[in-house]
Amino acid sequence: MTPVRVLVPNPLRSYTRDVATVSAEGGTLADVVGDLDRRYPGIRFRIVDEHGRIRQHIKFFVNGLQVRDLSPRLDRDDEVMIVCALSGG
Amino acid sequence: MAQAAKMPARRVSLLLATRKGLWQLHGDATRRSWRVAGPQFLGHIVHHCIADPRDGKTMLAAARTGHLGPTIFRSADRGRSWHEAKQPPAFGEGSNRTVDHTFWLTPGHASEPGVWYAGTSPQGLFRSEDGGATWRGVAGFNEHPQRKAWCGGDQDGTPDGAKLHSILIDPRDPKHMYIGMSSGGVFESTDAGADWRPLNHGVKADFLPQPDPEYGHDPHCVRLHPLLPDRLYQQNHCGIYRLDRPADRWEDIGVGMPKSVGPIGFPMVVHPREPDTIWVFPMDGTSVWPRVSPGGKPAVYRSVNGGKTWQRQATGLPKSQGWWTVKRQAMTADAGAPAGIYFGTTSGAVWGSRDEGRTWKCLAAHLPEIYAVETM
Numbered sequence: 001m002t003p004v005r006v007l008v009p010n011p012l013r014s015y016t017r018d019v020a021t022v023s024a025e026g027g028t029l030a031d032v033v034g035d036l037d038r039r040y041p042g043i044r045f046r047i048v049d050e051h052g053r054i055r056q057h058i059k060f061f062v063n064g065l066q067v068r069d070l071s072p073r074l075d076r077d078d079e080v081m082i083v084c085a086l087s088g089g
Numbered sequence: 090m091a092q093a094a095k096m097p098a099r100r101v102s103l104l105l106a107t108r109k110g111l112w113q114l115h116g117d118a119t120r121r122s123w124r125v126a127g128p129q130f131l132g133h134i135v136h137h138c139i140a141d142p143r144d145g146k147t148m149l150a151a152a153r154t155g156h157l158g159p160t161i162f163r164s165a166d167r168g169r170s171w172h173e174a175k176q177p178p179a180f181g182e183g184s185n186r187t188v189d190h191t192f193w194l195t196p197g198h199a200s201e202p203g204v205w206y207a208g209t210s211p212q213g214l215f216r217s218e219d220g221g222a223t224w225r226g227v228a229g230f231n232e233h234p235q236r237k238a239w240c241g242g243d244q245d246g247t248p249d250g251a252k253l254h255s256i257l258i259d260p261r262d263p264k265h266m267y268i269g270m271s272s273g274g275v276f277e278s279t280d281a282g283a284d285w286r287p288l289n290h291g292v293k294a295d296f297l298p299q300p301d302p303e304y305g306h307d308p309h310c311v312r313l314h315p316l317l318p319d320r321l322y323q324q325n326h327c328g329i330y331r332l333d334r335p336a337d338r339w340e341d342i343g344v345g346m347p348k349s350v351g352p353i354g355f356p357m358v359v360h361p362r363e364p365d366t367i368w369v370f371p372m373d374g375t376s377v378w379p380r381v382s383p384g385g386k387p388a389v390y391r392s393v394n395g396g397k398t399w400q401r402q403a404t405g406l407p408k409s410q411g412w413w414t415v416k417r418q419a420m421t422a423d424a425g426a427p428a429g430i431y432f433g434t435t436s437g438a439v440w441g442s443r444d445e446g447r448t449w450k451c452l453a454a455h456l457p458e459i460y461a462v463e464t465m
Contacts, residue, residue, distance in 0.1 A: 011154060011156055046158045046160065057156040084156040
Protein backbone atom coordinates (compact mmCIF):
# COMPACT_ATOMS: atom_id res chain seq x y z
CA MET A 1 0.00 0.00 0.00
CA THR A 2 1.07 3.59 -0.67
CA PRO A 3 1.25 5.83 2.39
CA VAL A 4 0.29 9.46 1.81
CA ARG A 5 -0.04 12.51 4.01
CA VAL A 6 -3.53 13.93 4.45
CA LEU A 7 -4.09 17.49 5.66
CA VAL A 8 -7.38 17.61 7.56
CA PRO A 9 -9.37 20.88 7.83
CA ASN A 10 -10.68 22.14 11.13
CA PRO A 11 -14.33 21.05 10.65
CA LEU A 12 -13.21 17.41 10.29
CA ARG A 13 -10.78 17.24 13.20
CA SER A 14 -13.45 15.97 15.58
CA TYR A 15 -12.85 12.69 13.70
CA THR A 16 -9.04 12.81 13.96
CA ARG A 17 -8.97 13.85 17.61
CA ASP A 18 -7.76 17.33 16.60
CA VAL A 19 -4.82 16.04 14.59
CA ALA A 20 -4.27 18.24 11.51
CA THR A 21 -2.05 15.89 9.48
CA VAL A 22 -2.70 12.16 9.34
CA SER A 23 -1.44 9.25 7.32
CA ALA A 24 -3.55 7.03 5.09
CA GLU A 25 -2.88 4.36 2.48
CA GLY A 26 -4.15 3.61 -0.98
CA GLY A 27 -3.26 3.55 -4.65
CA THR A 28 -5.93 6.07 -5.61
CA LEU A 29 -7.60 9.00 -3.89
CA ALA A 30 -10.75 6.88 -3.51
CA ASP A 31 -8.69 4.19 -1.72
CA VAL A 32 -7.16 6.80 0.58
CA VAL A 33 -10.56 8.21 1.50
CA GLY A 34 -11.76 4.67 2.21
CA ASP A 35 -8.74 4.07 4.42
CA LEU A 36 -9.39 7.36 6.22
CA ASP A 37 -12.91 6.15 6.98
CA ARG A 38 -11.56 2.89 8.43
CA ARG A 39 -9.21 4.86 10.68
CA TYR A 40 -11.73 7.61 11.49
CA PRO A 41 -15.24 6.10 11.09
CA GLY A 42 -17.83 8.44 9.63
CA ILE A 43 -15.42 10.94 8.04
CA ARG A 44 -15.99 9.77 4.45
CA PHE A 45 -19.73 10.46 4.29
CA ARG A 46 -19.20 14.02 5.49
CA ILE A 47 -17.01 14.81 2.46
CA VAL A 48 -18.11 12.31 -0.21
CA ASP A 49 -21.74 11.46 -1.02
CA GLU A 50 -23.37 8.06 -1.39
CA HIS A 51 -22.38 7.92 -5.07
CA GLY A 52 -18.71 8.59 -4.45
CA ARG A 53 -18.89 12.22 -5.56
CA ILE A 54 -16.99 14.93 -3.71
CA ARG A 55 -19.54 17.03 -1.83
CA GLN A 56 -20.45 20.46 -3.16
CA HIS A 57 -18.53 22.52 -0.62
CA ILE A 58 -15.50 20.27 -0.27
CA LYS A 59 -12.32 20.49 -2.35
CA PHE A 60 -9.45 17.99 -2.68
CA PHE A 61 -5.92 19.01 -3.67
CA VAL A 62 -3.14 16.52 -4.52
CA ASN A 63 0.30 18.03 -4.22
CA GLY A 64 -1.28 21.48 -4.47
CA LEU A 65 -3.39 20.83 -7.55
CA GLN A 66 -7.18 20.59 -7.27
CA VAL A 67 -8.76 17.33 -8.40
CA ARG A 68 -12.44 17.04 -9.30
CA ASP A 69 -13.07 13.41 -8.39
CA LEU A 70 -11.51 10.54 -6.47
CA SER A 71 -9.99 8.70 -9.44
CA PRO A 72 -6.39 10.11 -9.45
CA ARG A 73 -3.63 7.64 -8.69
CA LEU A 74 -1.33 8.49 -5.82
CA ASP A 75 2.34 7.86 -5.26
CA ARG A 76 4.25 7.32 -2.03
CA ASP A 77 4.58 10.53 0.00
CA ASP A 78 2.00 12.46 -2.04
CA GLU A 79 0.15 15.07 -0.07
CA VAL A 80 -3.64 15.19 -0.06
CA MET A 81 -5.24 18.38 1.23
CA ILE A 82 -8.95 18.48 2.09
CA VAL A 83 -10.45 21.96 2.11
CA CYS A 84 -13.87 23.25 3.10
CA ALA A 85 -14.79 25.74 0.38
CA LEU A 86 -15.55 29.37 1.19
CA SER A 87 -19.28 29.16 1.76
CA GLY A 88 -21.84 29.22 4.50
CA GLY A 89 -23.45 31.80 6.69
CA MET B 90 -64.21 24.31 28.39
CA ALA B 91 -64.10 22.53 31.74
CA GLN B 92 -60.92 23.11 33.69
CA ALA B 93 -58.77 19.97 33.54
CA ALA B 94 -57.87 18.35 36.84
CA LYS B 95 -54.30 19.17 37.82
CA MET B 96 -51.90 16.29 37.30
CA PRO B 97 -48.91 15.55 39.52
CA ALA B 98 -45.98 17.76 38.55
CA ARG B 99 -43.58 16.23 36.03
CA ARG B 100 -40.51 18.10 34.93
CA VAL B 101 -40.44 18.98 31.25
CA SER B 102 -37.38 19.61 29.12
CA LEU B 103 -37.47 21.07 25.64
CA LEU B 104 -35.08 19.98 22.88
CA LEU B 105 -34.30 22.98 20.69
CA ALA B 106 -32.87 22.13 17.26
CA THR B 107 -31.51 25.28 15.66
CA ARG B 108 -29.64 26.46 12.61
CA LYS B 109 -26.47 26.63 14.72
CA GLY B 110 -26.69 23.72 17.13
CA LEU B 111 -28.73 22.00 19.82
CA TRP B 112 -29.89 23.53 23.08
CA GLN B 113 -32.10 22.24 25.89
CA LEU B 114 -34.50 24.13 28.14
CA HIS B 115 -35.12 22.52 31.51
CA GLY B 116 -38.27 23.46 33.38
CA ASP B 117 -38.92 23.25 37.10
CA ALA B 118 -41.82 21.22 38.49
CA THR B 119 -44.24 24.14 38.07
CA ARG B 120 -43.12 24.94 34.50
CA ARG B 121 -42.65 28.57 35.63
CA SER B 122 -38.85 28.66 35.72
CA TRP B 123 -36.64 27.50 32.87
CA ARG B 124 -32.88 27.02 32.51
CA VAL B 125 -31.05 27.06 29.19
CA ALA B 126 -28.41 24.35 28.66
CA GLY B 127 -26.05 23.97 25.71
CA PRO B 128 -25.02 24.33 23.05
CA GLN B 129 -24.16 20.93 21.69
CA PHE B 130 -23.02 20.51 18.07
CA LEU B 131 -22.31 24.24 17.88
CA GLY B 132 -22.16 25.26 14.23
CA HIS B 133 -24.13 22.27 13.03
CA ILE B 134 -27.49 22.77 11.36
CA VAL B 135 -29.70 20.59 13.53
CA HIS B 136 -32.99 20.00 11.77
CA HIS B 137 -34.59 17.79 14.39
CA CYS B 138 -33.85 16.24 17.77
CA ILE B 139 -36.29 13.95 19.49
CA ALA B 140 -36.31 11.65 22.51
CA ASP B 141 -37.54 8.06 22.45
CA PRO B 142 -40.67 7.77 24.60
CA ARG B 143 -40.20 3.98 24.69
CA ASP B 144 -37.14 4.08 26.93
CA GLY B 145 -36.98 7.68 28.13
CA LYS B 146 -33.25 8.03 27.54
CA THR B 147 -32.41 7.57 23.84
CA MET B 148 -32.24 10.69 21.69
CA LEU B 149 -31.47 11.14 18.01
CA ALA B 150 -30.39 14.39 16.35
CA ALA B 151 -30.24 15.02 12.59
CA ALA B 152 -27.33 17.31 11.75
CA ARG B 153 -25.11 18.62 9.00
CA THR B 154 -22.98 21.70 8.53
CA GLY B 155 -22.79 24.12 5.63
CA HIS B 156 -19.76 22.20 4.32
CA LEU B 157 -20.07 18.67 5.61
CA GLY B 158 -22.61 16.04 4.64
CA PRO B 159 -25.55 14.90 6.73
CA THR B 160 -25.37 12.57 9.67
CA ILE B 161 -27.28 11.33 12.70
CA PHE B 162 -26.03 11.64 16.27
CA ARG B 163 -27.30 9.24 18.94
CA SER B 164 -27.41 9.53 22.70
CA ALA B 165 -28.30 6.77 25.14
CA ASP B 166 -28.12 8.99 28.23
CA ARG B 167 -30.60 11.82 27.58
CA GLY B 168 -28.09 13.91 25.68
CA ARG B 169 -25.08 13.81 27.99
CA SER B 170 -22.93 12.01 25.42
CA TRP B 171 -23.38 11.46 21.71
CA HIS B 172 -22.12 8.99 19.11
CA GLU B 173 -22.38 9.27 15.37
CA ALA B 174 -24.44 6.78 13.36
CA LYS B 175 -22.31 4.15 11.64
CA GLN B 176 -24.41 4.35 8.49
CA PRO B 177 -26.52 7.52 8.20
CA PRO B 178 -29.46 7.68 5.76
CA ALA B 179 -28.16 7.54 2.16
CA PHE B 180 -29.78 6.62 -1.13
CA GLY B 181 -28.79 3.34 -2.78
CA GLU B 182 -26.42 2.83 -5.67
CA GLY B 183 -29.23 2.56 -8.19
CA SER B 184 -30.45 6.04 -7.34
CA ASN B 185 -29.00 9.25 -8.70
CA ARG B 186 -30.23 11.19 -5.67
CA THR B 187 -28.12 12.38 -2.75
CA VAL B 188 -29.38 12.96 0.78
CA ASP B 189 -28.84 16.66 1.49
CA HIS B 190 -30.08 16.45 5.06
CA THR B 191 -32.24 14.36 7.31
CA PHE B 192 -35.20 16.54 8.18
CA TRP B 193 -37.54 14.47 10.33
CA LEU B 194 -37.06 11.69 12.92
CA THR B 195 -39.82 9.50 14.33
CA PRO B 196 -39.46 6.73 16.93
CA GLY B 197 -41.14 3.54 15.75
CA HIS B 198 -44.10 1.70 17.21
CA ALA B 199 -44.13 0.82 20.92
CA SER B 200 -43.96 -2.89 20.00
CA GLU B 201 -40.77 -2.36 17.96
CA PRO B 202 -38.08 -1.06 20.31
CA GLY B 203 -35.04 0.17 18.42
CA VAL B 204 -37.00 0.96 15.25
CA TRP B 205 -36.82 4.55 14.02
CA TYR B 206 -37.86 6.29 10.81
CA ALA B 207 -36.21 9.25 9.11
CA GLY B 208 -37.46 11.57 6.39
CA THR B 209 -34.91 13.34 4.22
CA SER B 210 -34.42 16.15 1.75
CA PRO B 211 -34.91 15.35 -1.09
CA GLN B 212 -37.83 13.13 -0.22
CA GLY B 213 -36.65 9.78 1.06
CA LEU B 214 -37.87 7.41 3.78
CA PHE B 215 -35.36 5.48 5.88
CA ARG B 216 -35.67 2.92 8.67
CA SER B 217 -33.30 1.90 11.44
CA GLU B 218 -33.74 -1.26 13.49
CA ASP B 219 -30.83 -0.68 15.87
CA GLY B 220 -31.72 2.56 17.58
CA GLY B 221 -30.40 4.81 14.81
CA ALA B 222 -26.91 3.31 14.37
CA THR B 223 -27.51 2.07 10.82
CA TRP B 224 -30.18 3.11 8.33
CA ARG B 225 -31.64 1.50 5.22
CA GLY B 226 -33.94 3.04 2.65
CA VAL B 227 -37.56 1.93 2.71
CA ALA B 228 -37.59 0.50 -0.80
CA GLY B 229 -41.37 0.46 -0.98
CA PHE B 230 -41.27 4.23 -1.03
CA ASN B 231 -37.81 5.23 -2.29
CA GLU B 232 -38.05 2.87 -5.25
CA HIS B 233 -41.79 3.08 -5.83
CA PRO B 234 -42.54 3.36 -9.58
CA GLN B 235 -44.64 6.46 -8.88
CA ARG B 236 -42.15 8.14 -6.55
CA LYS B 237 -40.80 10.55 -9.12
CA ALA B 238 -44.29 11.65 -10.14
CA TRP B 239 -45.36 12.03 -6.50
CA CYS B 240 -42.30 14.04 -5.48
CA GLY B 241 -41.94 16.24 -8.56
CA GLY B 242 -38.70 17.87 -9.61
CA ASP B 243 -36.36 20.51 -8.24
CA GLN B 244 -38.95 23.23 -8.82
CA ASP B 245 -41.49 21.49 -6.61
CA GLY B 246 -39.56 21.69 -3.37
CA THR B 247 -39.52 24.18 -0.54
CA PRO B 248 -36.87 26.95 -0.67
CA ASP B 249 -34.28 24.89 1.22
CA GLY B 250 -35.09 21.62 -0.47
CA ALA B 251 -38.02 19.24 -0.86
CA LYS B 252 -38.74 17.31 2.30
CA LEU B 253 -40.32 14.11 3.59
CA HIS B 254 -41.79 14.84 7.01
CA SER B 255 -44.64 14.00 9.37
CA ILE B 256 -43.88 10.28 9.60
CA LEU B 257 -46.81 8.99 11.63
CA ILE B 258 -47.16 5.47 13.02
CA ASP B 259 -50.62 4.22 13.97
CA PRO B 260 -50.37 3.27 17.67
CA ARG B 261 -52.75 0.34 17.00
CA ASP B 262 -50.74 -1.15 14.12
CA PRO B 263 -47.02 -0.71 13.35
CA LYS B 264 -47.67 -1.52 9.68
CA HIS B 265 -50.05 1.42 9.26
CA MET B 266 -48.16 4.62 8.49
CA TYR B 267 -48.65 8.07 7.03
CA ILE B 268 -46.05 10.45 5.60
CA GLY B 269 -46.20 14.04 4.40
CA MET B 270 -44.12 15.49 1.59
CA SER B 271 -43.41 19.06 0.55
CA SER B 272 -44.11 18.69 -2.14
CA GLY B 273 -46.07 15.57 -2.88
CA GLY B 274 -48.86 15.46 -0.32
CA VAL B 275 -49.95 12.94 2.30
CA PHE B 276 -49.46 9.23 1.62
CA GLU B 277 -50.58 6.10 3.48
CA SER B 278 -49.14 2.61 3.81
CA THR B 279 -50.87 -0.35 5.45
CA ASP B 280 -48.04 -2.85 4.93
CA ALA B 281 -45.10 -1.34 6.83
CA GLY B 282 -44.05 0.81 3.90
CA ALA B 283 -44.06 -1.86 1.18
CA ASP B 284 -46.60 0.15 -0.83
CA TRP B 285 -48.11 3.62 -0.62
CA ARG B 286 -51.12 5.50 -1.89
CA PRO B 287 -51.93 9.21 -2.02
CA LEU B 288 -54.39 10.57 0.55
CA ASN B 289 -55.11 14.11 -0.56
CA HIS B 290 -58.70 14.39 -1.76
CA GLY B 291 -60.34 17.59 -0.64
CA VAL B 292 -57.06 19.43 -0.05
CA LYS B 293 -56.47 22.55 -2.12
CA ALA B 294 -53.37 22.88 -4.27
CA ASP B 295 -53.94 26.30 -5.83
CA PHE B 296 -50.44 26.24 -7.32
CA LEU B 297 -51.42 23.31 -9.59
CA PRO B 298 -53.68 23.47 -12.65
CA GLN B 299 -56.04 20.64 -11.62
CA PRO B 300 -58.86 21.50 -9.19
CA ASP B 301 -58.53 18.31 -7.09
CA PRO B 302 -55.27 16.57 -7.97
CA GLU B 303 -54.43 13.14 -6.57
CA TYR B 304 -50.98 14.29 -5.39
CA GLY B 305 -48.56 17.21 -5.66
CA HIS B 306 -49.89 19.02 -2.57
CA ASP B 307 -47.84 20.77 0.10
CA PRO B 308 -48.74 19.62 3.61
CA HIS B 309 -46.58 21.60 6.03
CA CYS B 310 -47.26 19.48 9.11
CA VAL B 311 -49.52 16.48 9.66
CA ARG B 312 -50.50 15.16 13.10
CA LEU B 313 -52.38 12.08 14.26
CA HIS B 314 -54.12 12.10 17.63
CA PRO B 315 -52.48 9.43 19.82
CA LEU B 316 -55.72 8.50 21.60
CA LEU B 317 -57.94 8.70 18.52
CA PRO B 318 -55.60 7.54 15.74
CA ASP B 319 -58.28 7.84 13.05
CA ARG B 320 -58.22 11.61 13.55
CA LEU B 321 -55.67 13.42 11.39
CA TYR B 322 -55.01 17.14 11.12
CA GLN B 323 -52.78 18.99 8.71
CA GLN B 324 -51.55 22.54 8.37
CA ASN B 325 -51.16 22.85 4.63
CA HIS B 326 -49.71 25.44 2.26
CA CYS B 327 -53.32 26.17 1.26
CA GLY B 328 -55.20 25.89 4.55
CA ILE B 329 -55.99 23.76 7.58
CA TYR B 330 -57.60 20.33 7.22
CA ARG B 331 -59.04 17.47 9.24
CA LEU B 332 -59.64 13.85 8.25
CA ASP B 333 -61.54 11.19 10.16
CA ARG B 334 -60.66 7.77 8.77
CA PRO B 335 -61.79 5.60 7.14
CA ALA B 336 -63.03 8.58 5.13
CA ASP B 337 -60.48 9.76 2.58
CA ARG B 338 -61.66 13.30 1.86
CA TRP B 339 -60.12 16.02 3.99
CA GLU B 340 -62.42 18.66 5.48
CA ASP B 341 -61.35 22.29 5.20
CA ILE B 342 -61.31 23.60 8.79
CA GLY B 343 -59.38 26.75 7.95
CA VAL B 344 -62.54 28.48 6.73
CA GLY B 345 -63.30 29.56 10.29
CA MET B 346 -60.07 31.50 10.68
CA PRO B 347 -60.37 35.33 10.62
CA LYS B 348 -59.98 36.69 7.09
CA SER B 349 -57.36 39.20 8.29
CA VAL B 350 -55.17 36.35 9.59
CA GLY B 351 -55.86 33.56 7.12
CA PRO B 352 -55.37 29.79 7.36
CA ILE B 353 -51.68 29.61 6.34
CA GLY B 354 -48.92 28.51 8.71
CA PHE B 355 -46.34 25.82 9.31
CA PRO B 356 -46.98 23.90 12.58
CA MET B 357 -49.94 21.88 13.82
CA VAL B 358 -50.25 20.75 17.45
CA VAL B 359 -52.76 18.33 18.96
CA HIS B 360 -53.79 18.22 22.62
CA PRO B 361 -52.29 15.21 24.43
CA ARG B 362 -55.72 13.94 25.49
CA GLU B 363 -58.53 15.89 23.76
CA PRO B 364 -58.78 15.01 20.04
CA ASP B 365 -60.89 18.08 19.27
CA THR B 366 -58.34 20.55 20.68
CA ILE B 367 -55.63 21.79 18.33
CA TRP B 368 -53.32 24.76 17.90
CA VAL B 369 -51.85 26.48 14.84
CA PHE B 370 -49.54 29.45 14.40
CA PRO B 371 -50.68 31.53 11.41
CA MET B 372 -48.26 33.36 9.16
CA ASP B 373 -48.59 35.76 6.27
CA GLY B 374 -49.10 33.69 3.13
CA THR B 375 -50.33 36.53 0.95
CA SER B 376 -48.66 38.22 -2.04
CA VAL B 377 -45.02 37.07 -2.13
CA TRP B 378 -45.41 34.95 1.02
CA PRO B 379 -43.55 37.03 3.64
CA ARG B 380 -43.77 34.07 6.07
CA VAL B 381 -43.94 36.34 9.12
CA SER B 382 -46.70 36.88 11.67
CA PRO B 383 -49.65 38.59 9.94
CA GLY B 384 -49.33 42.34 10.48
CA GLY B 385 -46.37 41.82 12.80
CA LYS B 386 -48.78 40.66 15.53
CA PRO B 387 -47.86 37.08 16.50
CA ALA B 388 -50.71 34.93 17.76
CA VAL B 389 -51.56 31.33 18.36
CA TYR B 390 -55.02 30.11 17.32
CA ARG B 391 -56.75 27.29 19.16
CA SER B 392 -59.83 25.26 18.34
CA VAL B 393 -61.59 23.10 20.95
CA ASN B 394 -64.17 21.68 18.53
CA GLY B 395 -62.07 20.03 15.87
CA GLY B 396 -61.64 23.17 13.82
CA LYS B 397 -65.23 24.45 13.59
CA THR B 398 -64.28 27.68 15.40
CA TRP B 399 -60.99 29.27 16.44
CA GLN B 400 -59.91 31.52 19.31
CA ARG B 401 -56.97 33.93 19.21
CA GLN B 402 -54.43 33.32 22.01
CA ALA B 403 -51.94 36.16 22.17
CA THR B 404 -51.84 37.29 25.81
CA GLY B 405 -48.20 37.93 26.63
CA LEU B 406 -46.99 37.85 23.02
CA PRO B 407 -45.78 41.09 21.37
CA LYS B 408 -48.73 43.30 20.46
CA SER B 409 -46.95 44.76 17.43
CA GLN B 410 -43.68 44.72 15.49
CA GLY B 411 -43.21 40.98 16.01
CA TRP B 412 -41.98 39.92 12.60
CA TRP B 413 -41.18 36.27 13.15
CA THR B 414 -42.86 32.97 12.59
CA VAL B 415 -42.72 29.36 13.74
CA LYS B 416 -41.47 26.52 11.54
CA ARG B 417 -43.31 23.24 11.06
CA GLN B 418 -41.43 21.24 13.70
CA ALA B 419 -41.04 24.12 16.15
CA MET B 420 -44.32 23.92 18.11
CA THR B 421 -45.38 21.19 20.49
CA ALA B 422 -47.32 20.27 23.63
CA ASP B 423 -46.34 18.50 26.82
CA ALA B 424 -48.48 15.88 28.59
CA GLY B 425 -49.34 18.03 31.60
CA ALA B 426 -52.79 19.02 32.80
CA PRO B 427 -53.37 21.68 31.77
CA ALA B 428 -51.17 20.97 28.77
CA GLY B 429 -48.09 23.12 28.25
CA ILE B 430 -47.71 24.55 24.75
CA TYR B 431 -44.31 25.66 23.44
CA PHE B 432 -42.95 27.17 20.27
CA GLY B 433 -39.59 28.38 19.00
CA THR B 434 -39.32 31.26 16.58
CA THR B 435 -37.32 32.10 13.50
CA SER B 436 -35.81 34.91 15.61
CA GLY B 437 -34.42 32.49 18.20
CA ALA B 438 -36.88 32.88 21.07
CA VAL B 439 -38.83 30.17 22.88
CA TRP B 440 -42.32 30.92 24.17
CA GLY B 441 -44.32 28.75 26.52
CA SER B 442 -47.79 28.56 27.99
CA ARG B 443 -48.64 26.51 31.06
CA ASP B 444 -52.38 27.06 30.61
CA GLU B 445 -53.06 25.66 27.14
CA GLY B 446 -52.31 28.91 25.33
CA ARG B 447 -54.29 31.39 27.42
CA THR B 448 -51.13 33.24 28.50
CA TRP B 449 -47.63 33.21 27.08
CA LYS B 450 -44.20 33.86 28.51
CA CYS B 451 -40.82 34.12 26.78
CA LEU B 452 -38.72 31.25 28.17
CA ALA B 453 -35.49 31.96 26.26
CA ALA B 454 -34.23 34.49 23.74
CA HIS B 455 -31.20 35.25 21.59
CA LEU B 456 -30.79 31.70 20.32
CA PRO B 457 -30.22 30.95 16.62
CA GLU B 458 -33.15 30.40 14.30
CA ILE B 459 -35.16 27.55 15.79
CA TYR B 460 -36.02 24.64 13.51
CA ALA B 461 -37.64 22.19 15.93
CA VAL B 462 -38.97 22.00 19.48
CA GLU B 463 -39.74 18.68 21.14
CA THR B 464 -40.59 17.84 24.75
CA MET B 465 -38.76 15.25 26.81
